[in-house]
């Protein structure tokens with residue numbers, strides 16, 4: 023049986039004499055987790071042939087019984103003792119009270135009337151199993167724990183070996199999928215044109231280099247062919263067979279890259295290839311020994327564990343050293359065979375789990391590795407210098423030693439605070455993974471994290487050996503999935519079934535309901551995906567990605583360790599930001615906007631533009647960029663979302679029409695991320711290296727999301743100034759990702775609207791924008807004239823959130839009503855709706871996240887507005903919870919935009935109806951954050967109707983004042 027629980031006290035480790043001689047043991051007090059233990063048992067039954075198939079490394083002499091079917095699960099939350107024998111004491115030494123522990127294939131022991139547990143020869147001991155450690159992290163760790171840390175901190179830079187390695191891996195996958203070698207090389211080198219251009223490499227030279235490495239792959243595949251392994255044949259029937267093979271590995275089969283996640287071992291990774299059910303790892307280096315390198319074996323062993331959890335029984339691993347085939351037999355001595363097999367011993371698998379435990383425990387404790395944990399020799403390490411600099415600057419203990427003086431204390435404190443915050447965020451991402459197996463498919467669907475019960479329709483092989491998968495779904499399902507997203511496409515079980523990482527190419531035929539809301543909406547039908555391997559897809563799950571957290575960490579590292587001193591002086595309050603503003607007038611009808619442009623141009627360090635709703639932020643940014651371009655500056659334009667980037671870019675194109683050539687404006691982003699009408703400006707990554715490089719280098723204005731600013735390509739770029747829109751929605755490190763690339767920066771945002779979207783509650787929830795506005799109010803300007811709302815509508819938000827300073831920019835704005843719209847007459851509205859602001863009381867049905875009475879009332883209101891002549895597309899409905907959003911969606915016509923506040927931020931509508939979904943009292947964080955109500959109330963231009971239970975709203979002072987204003 024599997025035993026799982028929380029460490030409940032100090033762990034005792036000692037030696038005892040057994041009939042086998044001296045043995046170590048650790049006694050762990052464990053508070054059992056009953057639900058978990060039961061479900062582990064069930065899983066085990068499902069998976070009986072898989073688990074514990076390996077034996078060896080006996081740890082205990084007493085009679086081992088198979089008690090997996092004893093049926094007596096441990097009592098709920100009782101504390102017991104689990105004895106971990108011999109080598110597992112190393113993992114026991116990492117345990118601290120409060121940590122989670124899983125022991126597989128444990129046996130029960132009766133001791134003084136109490137049931138205890140102990141490891142058996144088949145047991146694995148897993149520390150913090152829900153912490154998912156990446157396979158490459160384990161490989162780095164075994165090389166040197168400090169190397170693992172350094173890689174995590176700075177990310178992988180753009181360099182030729184890395185790009186070449188990626189191309190060789192891609193070609194490898196192509197060959198496995200049956201693509202022609204030369205086609206594969208041409209296509210893959212072409213795809214990396216931009217990166218190769220930045221590296222100064224030519225297409226032919228790279229192709230030659232890749233070809234040499236590919237010879238090893240071809241040779242190895244040829245060998246397989248000779249021994250009669252079935253490589254890819256043709257036809258869809260074979261495809262189905264292959265997709266089956268992937269999870270019931272059979273003799274004579276192989277497949278390319280596979281994403282594997284293990285809920286038991288807390289490991290995940292992508293195996294390069296699987297042959298006859300065993301992992302194959304590709305290394306672009308050379309190895310002249312007979313045996314694979316140890317760290318490479320460790321990596322293959324990780325995949326073996328993952329495959330075993332999927333029901334395989336892995337006894338070998340293969341390492342393919344592609345450089346070996348490029349070496350000259352006359353000059354090199356040693357074993358030049360590229361493919362090296364090794365047997366996958368039980369001892370190695372357990373060793374790998376212990377390594378993984380070291381990482382999990384260290385991360386849970388928030389420790390930083392010193393290098394002493396391992397036995398690597400610093401003098402042979404390529405990273406020795408970097409290691410010493412990082413240790414020196416951050417004043418960290420390190421085996422390699424330190425060089426340089428430590429950063430000032432406030433910077434080190436900042437580093438530690440944000441490092442911790444980002445790691446907490448990472449843990450939340452891991453929790454998302456855990457939900458893949460903890461939640462039922464229905465729960466996942468209810469959480470909008472999955473589309474389930476799809477009807478698989480077809481799969482088709484594409485010319486490049488990839489696959490197109492199609493499925494149909496019942497209408498009505500909603501989810502967070504969007505076109506362009508990477509998802510887990512599975513046959514129904516993303517963890518234990520057949521699953522592939524796939525990209526959503528199309529999500530049905532229907533148009534998104536509103537420009538800013540690309541949620542999957544009712545009426546969509548066919549789903550089209552592309553993947554490396556075929557799957558009979560019936561379910562799609564959100565793929566939790568650590569990319570964002572990785573990039574936040576790299577941005578934090580860059581600002582502190584590579585950042586400019588002056589930048590840090592102002593960020594840390596050691597110097598005041600300085601300005602030298604031009605006396606020119608840039609905007610003659612709006613003083614605050616004009617001042618904002620002057621400051622953006624004149625700032626030495628940075629400036630902050632605070633833009634409440636509808637105050638012309640976009641226009642001001644576009645005008646400022648034009649002035650900068652005219653001064654010959656190179657400008658980076660960035661924002662948190664693709665939507666915002668495209669929005670500003672659109673305004674900018676108008677401004678720059680007669681200033682620079684269109685080809686000097688470049689949008690960096692993926693095809694699916696960039697709005698269609700901005701596609702002509704998108705930087706193509708594929709192509710001739712020189713051309714690709716020239717296009718980017720020639721650009722005077724580059725637009726990209728802040729996440730993309732952290733990419734390898736963008737990190738090679740530098741700018742005179744970075745303008746960041748939606749800055750109040752960015753975390754501090756998220757903002758640095760863009761501002762690190764420029765000499766000075768301009769942040770534009772509104773901290774009275776929604777804060778950064780993060781999963782964890784910590785320092786990441788406050789934006790750099792807000793912190794700097796508080797610290798240096800004089801370094802910014804607030805745009806105080808709004809071009810959106812009728813006077814009545816804006817009054818409350820102005821008073822409550824902007825000290826009464828927000829005013830209509832023009833009389834025409836102040837006097838806006840629905841009457842101005844063609845074919846609409848206010849008089850034909852029911853009396854209660856004629857004022858620009860109205861309140862419709864309902865009693866509410868006391869539901870927690872839904873309110874059917876409100877939903878019904880809202881449907882009537884939508885009808886009333888329609889009857890008065892409004893178009894459906896001119897009406898928006900905002901509700902606090904997704905459940906209420908679907909409740910309302912069911913009752914109103916499809917073209918009415920219904921969504922949460924978060925989805926409405928940044929957009930506006932002629933008419934907005936707000937559902938409060940609260941009866942009697944206002945409960946929960948949704949209502950506590952007043953910034954949400956600010957956003958909701960400032961979306962409409964001409965009419966706002968609030969629907970809710972007055973007694974609930976009166977219970978809070980802010981909502982009470984809102985009510986007073988709405989009822990007036």
Ligand SMILES: Nc1ncnc2c1ncn2[C@@H]1O[C@H](COP(=O)(O)OP(=O)(O)OP(=O)(O)O)[C@@H](O)[C@H]1O
Pocket residue numbers: 609611612615633634635636637638639640641642809928929930
């Ligand atoms: N100085 C100005 N003179 C005339 N019209 C202006 C001026 N500034 C902005 N506008 C107009 O006001 C409207 C809103 O401007 P813009 O889209 O720039 O606002 P925003 O602050 O970015 O909006 P949001 O709050 O939705 O992000 C636009 O129609 C724009 O043309």
